[in-house]
Amino acid sequence: xxxxxxxxxxxxxxxxxxxxxxxxxxxxxxxxxxxxxxxxxxxxxxxxxxxxxxxxxxxxxxxxxxxxxxxxxxxxxxxxxxxxxxxxxxxxxxxxxxxxxxxxxxxxxxxxxxxxxxxxxxxxxxxxxxxxxxxxxxxxxxxxxxxxxxxxxxxxxxxxxxxxxxxxxxxxxxxxxxxxxxxxxxxxxxxxxxxxxxxxxxxxxxxxxxxxxxxxxxxxxxxxxxxxxxxxxxxxxxxxxxxxxxxxxxxxxxxxxxxxxxxxxxxxxxxxxxxxxxxxxxxxxxxxxxxxxxxxxxxxxxxxxxxxxxxxxxxxxxxxxxxxxxxxxxxxxxxxxxxxxxxxxxxxxxxxxxxxxxxxxxxxxxxxxxxxxxxxxxxxxxxxxxxxxxxxxxxxxxxxxxxxxxxxxxxxxxxxxxxxxxxxxxxxxxxxxxxxxxxxxxxxxxxxxxxxxxxxxxxxxxxxxxxxxxxxxxxxxxxxxxxxxxxxxxxxxxxxxxxxxxxxxxxxxxxxxxxxxxxxxxxxxxxxxxxxxxxxxxxxxxxxxxxxxxxxxxxxxxxxxxxxxxxxxxxxxxxxxxxxxxxxxxxxxxxxxxxxxxxxxxxxxxxxxxxxxxxxxxxxxxxxxxxxxxxxxxxxxxxxxxxxxxxxxxxxxxxxxxxxxxxxxxxxxxxxxxxx
Numbered sequence: 001x002x003x004x005x006x007x008x009x010x011x012x013x014x015x016x017x018x019x020x021x022x023x024x025x026x027x028x029x030x031x032x033x034x035x036x037x038x039x040x041x042x043x044x045x046x047x048x049x050x051x052x053x054x055x056x057x058x059x060x061x062x063x064x065x066x067x068x069x070x071x072x073x074x075x076x077x078x079x080x081x082x083x084x085x086x087x088x089x090x091x092x093x094x095x096x097x098x099x100x101x102x103x104x105x106x107x108x109x110x111x112x113x114x115x116x117x118x119x120x121x122x123x124x125x126x127x128x129x130x131x132x133x134x135x136x137x138x139x140x141x142x143x144x145x146x147x148x149x150x151x152x153x154x155x156x157x158x159x160x161x162x163x164x165x166x167x168x169x170x171x172x173x174x175x176x177x178x179x180x181x182x183x184x185x186x187x188x189x190x191x192x193x194x195x196x197x198x199x200x201x202x203x204x205x206x207x208x209x210x211x212x213x214x215x216x217x218x219x220x221x222x223x224x225x226x227x228x229x230x231x232x233x234x235x236x237x238x239x240x241x242x243x244x245x246x247x248x249x250x251x252x253x254x255x256x257x258x259x260x261x262x263x264x265x266x267x268x269x270x271x272x273x274x275x276x277x278x279x280x281x282x283x284x285x286x287x288x289x290x291x292x293x294x295x296x297x298x299x300x301x302x303x304x305x306x307x308x309x310x311x312x313x314x315x316x317x318x319x320x321x322x323x324x325x326x327x328x329x330x331x332x333x334x335x336x337x338x339x340x341x342x343x344x345x346x347x348x349x350x351x352x353x354x355x356x357x358x359x360x361x362x363x364x365x366x367x368x369x370x371x372x373x374x375x376x377x378x379x380x381x382x383x384x385x386x387x388x389x390x391x392x393x394x395x396x397x398x399x400x401x402x403x404x405x406x407x408x409x410x411x412x413x414x415x416x417x418x419x420x421x422x423x424x425x426x427x428x429x430x431x432x433x434x435x436x437x438x439x440x441x442x443x444x445x446x447x448x449x450x451x452x453x454x455x456x457x458x459x460x461x462x463x464x465x466x467x468x469x470x471x472x473x474x475x476x477x478x479x480x481x482x483x484x485x486x487x488x489x490x491x492x493x494x495x496x497x498x499x500x501x502x503x504x505x506x507x508x509x510x511x512x513x514x515x516x517x518x519x520x521x522x523x524x525x526x527x528x529x530x531x532x533x534x535x536x537x538x539x540x541x542x543x544x545x546x547x548x549x550x551x552x553x554x555x556x557x558x559x560x561x562x563x564x565x566x567x568x569x570x571x572x573x574x575x576x577x578x579x580x581x582x583x584x585x586x587x588x589x590x591x592x593x594x595x596x597x598x599x600x601x602x603x604x605x606x607x608x609x610x611x612x613x614x615x616x617x618x619x620x621x622x623x624x625x626x627x628x629x630x631x632x633x634x635x636x637x638x639x640x641x642x643x644x645x646x647x648x649x650x651x652x653x654x655x656x657x658x659x660x661x662x663x664x665x666x667x668x669x670x671x672x673x674x675x676x
Contacts, residue, residue, distance in 0.1 A: 082136025207385025448531030
């Protein structure tokens with residue numbers, strides 16, 4: 001098409017557009033084929049698992065997480081066995097095999113389950129992320145961990161590299177207090193498992209999470225420091241500086257540093273982007289080409305998407321590239337004013353003020369660019385990021401990262417203790433700043449979930465502002481206004497029931513009532529997406545509880561939504577009350593199977609519906625209408641979605657309809673699907 005219409009630029013543009021789409025779908029299909037793994041379809045209780053340890057990660061709460069490659073699962077056939085499984089152990093359970101390390105072959109008993117689905121339609125899909133890592137089952141282990149082979153490896157570079165990273169993490173953390181040591185290991189080798197949750201929370205709420213997560217800041221600081229040291233050192237030798245291209249030599253050494261950092265950090269998406277951009281920029285220096293431009297960002301994005309097309313759906317990819325595009329485009333506009341402000345021969349005071357001004361502008365640009373993605377993925381906005389970064393970034397750049405590089409250089413000689421202690425001091429200062437800022441009133445604003453259309457308009461508006469260089473670039477503001485307007489149309493579900501029929505959330509617009517533990521991951525996700533931070537639990541015995549139009553007893557709960565006075569919503573807990581519930585309810589949610597005729601409600605969601613389609617979210621209109629979304633409908637028929645055996649008579653709608661006229665005593669003949 002492009003060749004036939006090559007004389008017409010619009011035809012060429014259309015051909016290029018269609019070619020990019022075809023290339024993207026082709027890369028995604030190839031990637032899915034390369035990483036494909038069976039996904040466990042049902043829970044396997046207390047089964048024997050044997051496999052080669054690919055990773056041993058310490059987690060907060062005295063927990064260790066094992067990733068086993070090529071496992072042998074006693075209760076699964078070879079064809080249904082995933083390529084990798086992830087098992088969580090309490091440290092006490094692993095104590096019988098102390099020194100667990102990547103490369104060992106181990107055997108243990110564990111309960112395995114399919115990877116967790118999204119907590120609610122539209123939420124983060126853990127199963128998708130794990131599937132692209134080759135993990136088709138997760139679970140928890142117990143009892144003795146038996147080491148079958150303590151010296152073997154699975155022969156892969158990834159296994160060897162993980163062992164190196166874990167060994168480095170132990171040496172890095174050894175001379176430091178627990179919290180500082182965990183953060184130091186996270187900054188150098190990217191292993192964040194032992195970072196306390198309260199520390200992660202404080203750094204996130206203060207706007208310093210980008211320091212804790214290895215990204216462009218760390219790569220640029222490491223590569224820039226090596227570049228400056230080598231170029232400055234060689235410049236002190238006139239015979240070398242005058243006869244050889246020391247700038248290009250320094251760029252080559254900085255590029256090697258960035259590549260080493262890539263592998264040591266685990267090669268997450270922000271690090272890939274940063275190293276690709278740094279590599280292209282440093283290669284440009286060696287070839288006497290411009291170092292930084294939006295073309296550089298485009299090539300980095302294209303490379304990552306061709307190799308790992310699934311990255312486009314990840315928050316890290318989106319936020320990382322959004323921040324970089326905004327920084328480059330913003331400083332292209334601000335370069336001349338900043339140059340005039342700095343002057344031709346600035347003094348020390350002006351240099352310092354110019355440095356802090358650069359940090360402030362970078363923080364503002366990056367915060368604005370990543371705000372839509374933070375609202376969409378995390379449903380929150382950080383309000384004091386500028387204050388935290390004005391203090392935290394200089395300490396990181398001047399103390400933490402230089403000390404980290406010195407520690408790595410000194411490690412082969414056993415002299416890493418003193419630079420790591422200096423690094424720990426810098427980390428403690430940044431940590432104190434993070435906790436102080438996070439505790440300020442109004443540090444975080446909970447916004448609730450926003451529609452994907454609002455994010456799309458925000459992305460379009462941001463790209464329009466950043467990519468164009470003509471006055472019409474300001475037209476991007478119109479798209480941003482549309483994004484704000486669309487975000488305001490979002491309304492959280494009025495009723496959510498999880499796929500295990502254990503957790504129910506009712507939201508009437510003025511408050512939230514939660515049946516079950518508010519500390520579970522599902523409940524936290526529901527509340528966050530609804531814009532709430534806490535909930536009042538139903539009494540455990542359900543004895544006559546009533547609040548906000550919700551009345552509960554041992555058999556269930558009745559709710560009359562404020563927005564729809566004529567509607568009665570019943571959450572039935574016990575089969576004994578189904579007959580009455582079917583007569584009274586406009587919408588019936590039964591945590592037990594419904595096997596009798598229930599013609600009164602306009603909608604019935606029972607235990608089988610929850611098992612087949614996962615978490616249900618319902619919206620009630622003022623006119624009495626009901627809209628429902630399910631996790632299964634939102635996920636679709638994807639390779640990472642376990643296939644339910646709907647052929648079983650006890651789980652099909654046909655069987656349920658046949659049983660509607662039968663007496664409830666027949667329930668004893670049919671077991672729950674999750675009891676298998």
